[in-house]
Amino acid sequence: MSNKQILIAYATRYGTTEITAKDLAKIFDELEINTDLLDLKQTKEKEWPLLDAYDGIIVASGIRIGKWMKEPQKFLKTFRNEISSNEIVLGLFINCATCLIDPATANNEYLEKVIEKLGIKPNIYRAFGPILDFSETTRIGKIARAILKKVIEKDFEDAGIQIDYKARNDLREMDQIREFAEEFAKLVKEKSY
Numbered sequence: 515m516s517n518k519q520i521l522i523a524y525a526t527r528y529g530t531t532e533i534t535a536k537d538l539a540k541i542f543d544e545l546e547i548n549t550d551l552l553d554l555k556q557t558k559e560k561e562w563p564l565l566d567a568y569d570g571i572i573v574a575s576g577i578r579i580g581k582w583m584k585e586p587q588k589f590l591k592t593f594r595n596e597i598s599s600n601e602i603v604l605g606l607f608i609n610c611a612t613c614l615i616d617p618a619t620a621n622n623e624y625l626e627k628v629i630e631k632l633g634i635k636p637n638i639y640r641a642f643g644p645i646l647d648f649s650e651t652t653r654i655g656k657i658a659r660a661i662l663k664k665v666i667e668k669d670f671e672d673a674g675i676q677i678d679y680k681a682r683n684d685l686r687e688m689d690q691i692r693e694f695a696e697e698f699a700k701l702v703k704e705k706s707y
């Protein structure tokens with residue numbers, strides 16, 4: 515293991531962003547970098563760690579009705595000074611349905627507008643696809659599932675993306691997630707202090 519340390523601070527409604535955070539942690543482990551995971555929804559603000567132990571911070575959110583969850587926005591606001599210093603590499607990612615259908619809009623609406631609003635300067639940011647879980651064990655409630663189906667059905671059909679509305683559909687692009695991890699790890703390893 516290198517002596518580099520990464521924190522992934524995330525918030526999820528239906529589990530996708532947590533699964534992506536854990537996938538990234540596995541890749542960082544292969545790249546010999548330690549990762550701590552921080553579930554921002556489950557951890558009280560006063561228990562958030564100090565950031566000085568970390569060489570890289572990744573902040574992530576699931577998207578629902580066009581919005582980030584409030585906790586990762588709060589985290590970024592709270593630590594704006596620390597993460598704006600050159601000493602920490604900052605990465606952002608989101609998981610969303612639009613990311614698959616219209617990546618440019620997802621990038622603009624869900625990343626660049628948030629970056630501008632919060633006044634932060636991430637070194638790297640990416641929009642990944644969703645997990646759309648219509649299985650019996652889904653965390654998405656019945657009404658939310660119906661809304662989701664209604665909103666995505668036509669766009670996904672037009673884009674030729676098949677969805678099984680009775681199953682769990684993992685539509686994330688694992689090669690892009692790996693590429694993001696490798697790029698982030700490179701930036702962290704290049705930091706010499």
Ligand SMILES: Cc1cc2nc3c(=O)[nH]c(=O)nc-3n(C[C@H](O)[C@H](O)[C@H](O)COP(=O)(O)O)c2cc1C
Nearest residue numbers: 526527528529530531576579580610611612644645
């Ligand atoms: C009720 C509902 C609303 C959603 N709204 C959006 C949306 O506005 N834009 C979008 O790109 N994806 C939307 N999605 C898709 C989610 O972003 C996607 O399922 C993602 O994987 C959720 O991340 P999470 O599981 O970490 O919360 C929505 C999903 C649900 C269930």
